[in-house]
Amino acid sequence: MPALVLLGAQWGDEGKGKATDLLGGSVDYVVRYQGGNNAGHTVVVGDQKYALHLLPSGILSPGCTPVIGNGVVVDPSVLLSELSGLNERGVDTSKLLISGNAHIITPYNVTVDKVTERFLGKRKIGTTGRGIGPTYADKINRVGIRVQDLYDESILTQKVEAALDAKNQILTKLYNRRAIAVEQVVGELLGYAEKLRPYVADTVLVLNQALEAGKVVLFEGGQGTLLDIDHGTYPFVTSSNPTAGGACTGAGVGPTKISRVIGILKAYTTRVGSGPFPTELLDEDGEALRRIGGERGVTTGRDRRCGWFDAVIARYATRVNGLTDFFLTKLDVLTGWEQIPVCVAYEIDGKRVEELPYSQTDFHHAKPVYEYLPGWQENITKAKTFADLPKNAQNYVKALEDMSGAPISAIGVGPGRDETIEINSFL
Ligand code: GDP
Ligand code: IMO
Ligand code: MG
Numbered sequence: 001m002p003a004l005v006l007l008g009a010q011w012g013d014e015g016k017g018k019a020t021d022l023l024g025g026s027v028d029y030v031v032r033y034q035g036g037n038n039a040g041h042t043v044v045v046g047d048q049k050y051a052l053h054l055l056p057s058g059i060l061s062p063g064c065t066p067v068i069g070n071g072v073v074v075d076p077s078v079l080l081s082e083l084s085g086l087n088e089r090g091v092d093t094s095k096l097l098i099s100g101n102a103h104i105i106t107p108y109n110v111t112v113d114k115v116t117e118r119f120l121g122k123r124k125i126g127t128t129g130r131g132i133g134p135t136y137a138d139k140i141n142r143v144g145i146r147v148q149d150l151y152d153e154s155i156l157t158q159k160v161e162a163a164l165d166a167k168n169q170i171l172t173k174l175y176n177r178r179a180i181a182v183e184q185v186v187g188e189l190l191g192y193a194e195k196l197r198p199y200v201a202d203t204v205l206v207l208n209q210a211l212e213a214g215k216v217v218l219f220e221g222g223q224g225t226l227l228d229i230d231h232g233t234y235p236f237v238t239s240s241n242p243t244a245g246g247a248c249t250g251a252g253v254g255p256t257k258i259s260r261v262i263g264i265l266k267a268y269t270t271r272v273g274s275g276p277f278p279t280e281l282l283d284e285d286g287e288a289l290r291r292i293g294g295e296r297g298v299t300t301g302r303d304r305r306c307g308w309f310d311a312v313i314a315r316y317a318t319r320v321n322g323l324t325d326f327f328l329t330k331l332d333v334l335t336g337w338e339q340i341p342v343c344v345a346y347e348i349d350g351k352r353v354e355e356l357p358y359s360q361t362d363f364h365h366a367k368p369v370y371e372y373l374p375g376w377q378e379n380i381t382k383a384k385t386f387a388d389l390p391k392n393a394q395n396y397v398k399a400l401e402d403m404s405g406a407p408i409s410a411i412g413v414g415p416g417r418d419e420t421i422e423i424n425s426f427l
Pocket of ligand 2: 131
């Protein structure tokens with residue numbers, strides 16, 4: 001069982017941080033392979049709550065080596081403050097490894113993210129404003145800055161110049177902003193170089209050697225399947241590949257090494273930012289899910305949009321990721337409803353559709369077709385086994401499993417590490 005991928009099956013915030021932390025105690029490496037500090041992963045250990053943005057959630061497990069892979073975009077100031085925040089709380093972060101090929105989120109990338117969103121007006125994506133999209137754009141445009149560039153001042157200066165040439169034209173002439181000085185950016189970036197040096201490594205080599213030696217590597221996705229730049233609800237997506245294939249490119253590990261792909265699936269649905277969301281609830285049920293589920297963004301503090309479970313999305317996630325298992329989270333949040341609607345298909349322009357439409361127009365027109373499952377009133381947060389769950393909760397889980405196309409191997413019944421029902425072992 002060498003390499004596992006753990007990723008979001010919906011629009012992010014499914015509880016990946018908790019699931020990663022749970023497995024972190026039994027794996028040797030936890031690797032972030034895409035995204036950046038747009039992610040907000042919550043981990044609750046005893047009475048301690050941690051919000052991780054850039055660091056893999058395995059950082060809280062002492063035996064585990066956390067890795068930031070080449071596919072991640074790194075804001076050095078955020079990374080350093082996250083590290084010092086954890087150090088102040090007694091967490092040892094000295095094992096962290098950062099790929100020298102990871103791209104750096106520069107101050108101008110953050111500026112471009114914010115001004116672009118402002119100019120899009122009502123057409124905005126609702127980004128986290130952390131510079132993610134512009135940094136990946138620079139990477140693809142071959143004007144990006146990589147972590148390794150911090151160690152060669154001459155190359156760094158040339159690259160910042162190349163990146164700012166066009167950007168300053170756009171900032172000053174189109175957006176009416178001040179130009180950004182090359183020396184200022186270079187100076188700031190060089191200031192991070194020595195602080196980051198102890199962590200920088202050839203992570204591709206490290207991970208492949210670890211796998212050859214029989215170590216267990218867990219790849220932790222940020223965001224979720226429907227925020228994937230290729231497979232998500234484009235253009236209302238993030239600018240990377242959270243889907244399973246992203247683990248290969250974002251960490252430099254071949255697909256033949258990956259034996260298990262675990263989709264983290266919330267027992268209902270949430271989304272932050274703009275874009276279509278067929279089961280969204282704009283009524284008191286949506287309000288109740290938000291309140292009971294604590295559905296507020298870890299990164300931006302925005303209220304999350306809430307809706308019922310969508311089996312069409314779950315089936316799609318199974319397909320595009322080749323999921324072997326689901327980890328169903330937040331089942332406890334659904335306690336108290338008399339009956340719980342579950343979206344089993346869409347109605348699009350009068351026709352029943354079972355699978356996610358590839359056409360954006362069709363998805364915008366999709367209306368949920370609901371089945372109503374009987375709810376339960378009992379508190380389930382102390383349940384340790386599947387049999388401890390009330391019959392109706394068991395049936396809800398079984399129904400979701402049947403509709404979603406992969407076995408549900410664990411169930412979250414609360415935010416804590418131990419508030420989990422393990423059905424099939426992941427390792
Ligand atoms: P991530 O981005 O996928 O790591 O998820 P977030 O941390 O953004 O959001 C998930 C939230 O749900 C966090 O506040 C978790 O502590 C919480 N959580 C995770 N699993 C469960 C669960 O099974 N039950 C409850 N009630 N909360 C959970
Ligand atoms: P985790 O890892 C939920 C959303 C933003 C926006 C879109 C693009 O905690 O699940 P970006 O800043 O990435 O360019 O924004 O993606 N988004 C997330 N939504 N959870 C996340 O991360 C997200 N990361 C980005 O709200 O709609
Ligand atoms: Mg989150």
